[in-house]
Amino acid sequence: MFFLETTRLRLIPLTSQHLSLWLRSRTLLERILGLTPEPYDLEPEYYTEVIDALQNYWLPNTERYPSQYMWFTNWEIVPKDQNISVGGIGLAGLPNDAGETMVGYSLLRKYRRQGYATEAMQELLNWAFENPNLQTVIADTHIDNHASQGVLLKNGFIKSRENDEIVRWHHQRI
Template sequence: MISIQTSRLQLIPLDHEMLQIWNLSGRESLEKFLNLSPNSWEVEKFYQDETALALRDFWLPMTKKFPLEFTWYTNWEIILKEKSCSIGGIGLSGMPNNEGCTEIGYVIDQKFRGSGFATEAVGALKNWAFKDSDLKIIKAETPISNLNSQKVLQKNNFEIVGEKQINLPEPTPLYCWECVR
């Protein structure tokens, strides 16, 4: 099984079969399949909805379409080694596009925030992704109000390059970030 190891974390990319288990039988079944200790994620409703949408409309279809490159199109479970449980997810928007860009997104269970796990996971996936010579820039977006997520990106050498607004579920201003190789 493919994975990325850090001192405290293991990142496991979910292939199409694993995503199907999650989609059809729930996270508990996925945790059993991966031999993980159960952990009910505590995340804001916005992130729950965003994850459900990504599972249905992006990860499942894209891992089916690109089975050999699925690692670029899926959720990577963030596993806390000492507890052998999933504490969040992280992923990319796909293989580098024509401009050499991809985007990163992540979420950490509220019970495990404030311990540097997001910073460690972003750094690990960023380093893995930059091994692809076609990748020049990793982009990210954070709500302007989410100072903790901004610190995660700053610690991983991302810089603010602009602002925009999204309207899901309500108008939310965002910072746009980039990390250049």
Template sequence: MFFLETERLQLIPLTHDLLTLCQQDRAAMEAKLGLNKSDMRIDPLYMTELEDALTHFWIPMTAAHPDRYLWYTNWEIVLKEERLAIGGIGFIGYPDENGQTETGFMLDKNFHSKGYAKEALTGITNWAFSHVEVSTIIAKTTTDNLPSRTLLERVGFLPAGQEADLLIYNKQRV
């Protein structure tokens, strides 16, 4: 099984089968990955977004693009030593003709302010930039989400515009 490893984390991209299992029974999916059962504290708004992404994006897109599923799936953010999923990160698709893709992430509230999101975002952006097709990674966050904005800037994302109530950040290949 493919995964990325950072100092404290594993980033595990979920295959189509694992996403389908997750939709049916998250605890069974975690067990299949050899993880301890998580009990994530997630804002209800993000929970709705995650359920929508699972049903309407990750599952259909990994089925449609099995050879490029890494660009269309949720990557579980896992604490290596505890074997515990603490969030998710990923992309919204294979880079377009301009070399651009978009990333998004979510972290269990129990694990905020410990540097895990920064470690995961750094790991996945480094992985993306290891692909010659990628020249720019976009990230969007709400204008009032100061922790997310600060995190993006700490990882090297720069403000690039605004779309309704979302601020757009981007990071260019160095």
């Protein structure tokens, strides 16, 4: 199984088979991955976003692009010392004609503010920028989600614009 690794984390990209299992049972998915099952505790609005992405983006696109699935899926964020999934991170596909893709992430509530998202973001960016076509990674945060904005700032993202609800960030290839 392909994964990325940092000092503290493993990032496991989910295949279409994994995503299909998740639709049936999150616990079953975690067991198949060799992880200890953990309650999937997100705020309702974030949970809704994740399930929407699972059904309408990750699963159809990992089936459509099986050899490039890592660009279209959720990567489970797994602290090696706990062997549980504490959240996920992922890209919105291969770079477009302008060399851009987006990134999104979420952590289960009790695992926030421990540096997991920052570390996962750094590793995923390192991997993604190995693709010579990628020039910019874009992220959106809710205007009041300062913790998420901190993750982006620590990883070299720059604020591009904002409105009453969303702040847009970008990270250029160095």
